[in-house]
Amino acid sequence: MFARVALPVPFNEFFTYRVPDGIAETLAPGMLAIVPFRKSAVTGVVLSLESESDTALEEVREISALGDPELMVPLEIMQLAQFASRRYVTTPGMVLKSALPPGTMSYRKMYFYPGVSASTADISSKARDFVNQITISPGKLSYADLKRLGPSERDEIDGLIRTGVLAVSPFKADGEYYRGKEKWVNAIQARLPESLRKTIRSAILFDALLENPDGLRVSALKELGFSGRSAATLVRKGAAEFVYKMKELSEIGSMKSLPREDAIELNLWQQSALERVVASLGRNEKKSFLLYGVTSSGKTQVYLEAASRVLDAGGSILVLVPEISLTPQIIARFQRFLKITPSIWHSRLSPTERLVIYKNSNLGKSRLVIGTRSAIFAPLRNLRLIVVDEEQDHSYKQDDPAPRYSARDIALERARFSNAVVILGSATPSAESYYLSRNGQLQLLTLPQRVAGPGNPKIEIISTAFKPEPRPSEPPIFPKGFRPITEKLYNEISIRIKNREQVILLLNRRGYSSAVVCFECGWVGKCPDCEIGWTYHKTGDRMICHYCGRDSRGLNACQQCGSSRLSFRSAGTERLEETLKKILPAARTVRLDTDAAAGKWEARDILDDFGKGKYDILLGTQMVAKGHHFPRVSLVGVVGADVGLSLPDFRATERVLQLLTQAAGRAGRSSRKKDLGLVMIQTVAPENPIFRYLISNDFPGFLEDELKIRMALGYPPYKRLVLIVVLSTSAVKSAKSAVEFKDEILLATADRKIDILGPVESPVFKRGKLYRYQLLLKIPLEIEPSELLRTVDDFIKRLKGVNVRIDVDPVSFM
Secondary structure, eight states: OEEEEEOSSSSOSOEEEEOOGGGTTTOOTTOEEEEEETTEEEEEEEEEEESSOSSOGGGOEEOOEEOOGGGOOOHHHHHHHHHHHHHTTSOHHHHHHHHSOTTSSSBOOOEEEEOSOOOOTTOOHHHHHHHHHHHHSTTSOBGGGGGGSOHHHHHHHHHHHHTTSEEEESOOOBTTEETTEEEEEEEOSSSOOGGGTTOHHHHHHHHHHHHOTTOEEGGGTGGGTOOHHHHHHHHHTTSEEEEEEEOOOOOOOOOSOOOOOOOOOOOHHHHHHHHHHHHHHHTTOOOEEEEEEOTTSOHHHHHHHHHHHHHHTTOEEEEEOSSGGGHHHHHHHHHHHHOSOOEEEOTTSOHHHHHHHHHHHHTTOOSEEEESGGGGGOOOTTEEEEEEETTTOGGGBOOSSSOOOBHHHHHHHHHHHHTOEEEEEESSOOHHHHHHHHTTSSEEEEEOSOSSSSSOOEEEEEEOOOOSSOOTTSOTTSOTTOOOSOHHHHHHHHHHHHTTOEEEEEOOOOSSEEEEEETTTOOBOBOTTTOOBOEEETTTTEEEOTTTOOEEEOOSSOTTTOOSOEEEEEEOHHHHHHHHHHHOTTSOEEEESTTTTOSSSHHHHHHHHHHTTSOSEEEESGGGTSSOOOTTEEEEEESOTTTTTTSSOTTHHHHHHHHHHHHHTTSSOOSSOOOOOEEEEEESOTTOTHHHHHHTTOHHHHHHHHHHHHHHHTOTTSSEEEEEEEEESSHHHHHHHHHHHHHHHHHHTTTSOOEEEEEEEEEEEEETTEEEEEEEEEEOTTSOHHHHHGGGHHHHHHOSSOEEEEEESOSOOO
């Protein structure tokens, strides 16, 4: 028998291995297998079992061992991986690496653990001693430790792996934990053996075990006055045994300050939307809905009501949000309404925590998972409802590393495999989703009225076009030459603070300054690897490149002329925070961006404190603009609304309008006050058409006009895009290879209507010492990009000193 195994490599869909007789009856598709690959061992996923090999028998190597059976990949996720590999021009192994807990599929040292079988008959005493050490201390011994055994004993250990007595894992035990489980000790006899009655500590521990039928956690023995050695003695003498139980996750990051709400009665629009979703759930229809509701229209309540119906019917739910900062509030709302504790999945969790969540989902212990992009692969059983909140957000698209998938689009496909219903929710739908609702591929549900607050907030546009001289009426307390907020906004903030109301300020640029310029010679500070301007972070006095991550100490002098007269321009959130604390010393101000909330729970804690009223002003990047419900916020100010409009991206206008609309929706959400709330937007281009759509609250009108432009230019959703970036440490080689690559594509697609733009230098030409040229392919919708590009696989492999990055349906062109 032979197995086709998916490995975490960007080439070849599968590799063929011989199945040893000892595991032939156990092995099944979806199981993890430890296999030799080149000069290493690697964990792969079995895709299928075959009676014959498609590779020469002398070249076929043998599976070394089975991996953790609790990490077996369900059939549904296997199908999803196959689909994603075709859609995004990658391999199933690369997709499965993203789907499984971090570190599962990797080239690593392999450690021994007890297996599922218990038979150790007919082995030598040395091999038996080795197995006993693994039983007492799993995850501590590796293949390197086999060197102290003779050849015959090593053969015996290999045999025990094949028969399941021992298991092999890339995870080394950490203290008393391994593979997401905790080590416990249980008594297995009713009386202490005679040989141990003289050992006082062992006798006391044994009595404690008898008083605790569920056993004691080994990591807690020290707190109880015992040692691990006493427990090991009881186990060795046969009076107790070590068992491993799934680790309990005590903290899920729920927001504690969420305002209490009375019993909520759905309005007619919400009731209509819910009825259509519930009808599809009841008929097991594979329907997908676009829930378009203005900000504060009660979309989340529709999610909650639909999820309640699913739980009552025995199904499970997957909820996706675009950013970690949005998880605390939605976790709290689902937990409070459904009366169950959800499982959480995002990148700030440790590998062990994600391992536990994956296993609980796979074993059917979790029925509700809330997470960011990669949670789309959570192995929930009987999945009946998928919610993609803020579906328009570009964070749902994986950029680097590969696979570069879209979680929103994968959700639509997963629903097909799972027989589930999908709700894509947004106050500012993407043009692509709106187009699908127009042609019937998505069912459109609308919520046109606010349920919190008396109506839409008032929006005021403030021009910040250049003035040669500051007006005399401007507050003199602003630092000379730096006035981040206008007199109007400053006065309005002061009034709101005096009235004990709260304010949110949005500036979508982090750091202290994104441009460092010398007054004397005009020198501009740039990252030496990327040739992109440094961003100065005053906290820590660091210059950081936000493209490649390189950092260095802050600049004290010009690196060209030596002058100390440096100008820090294009202020970010850090400098805005510093200025606000100077000009509004009585106001309590807190900042929320990826610098201030770099840890696991910092974003939750900041939002909690703001919700409890510990702060008057919350300022930050787009993290403050979406999804939050703070009834005391009566003013939202947008500083630098034009940030992003000049980017080389056909979606730039759409994104800025989406962000402004979302930010505006944070104001006036109190159901107890008649104040509509005020939104003040500072811009250097007040005549820009996006402000007309914003003030009239006509986002559908914008989308209709935007779709006409995209049809004329041949952009999504009317055509598919593929961005191909050619990278090399040599600019000449990168340019030459990009031209050759274009010629190869033209040769392979001579009879197809495909437009190829470029090659041209990427907007960020040099990034991390690599020079980048790019091609943009416009492909008719009926052509699958993988079919098109797999024909040039051999050409890519022939390129020397050059990497090729393929991004299907890109959301960033930088």
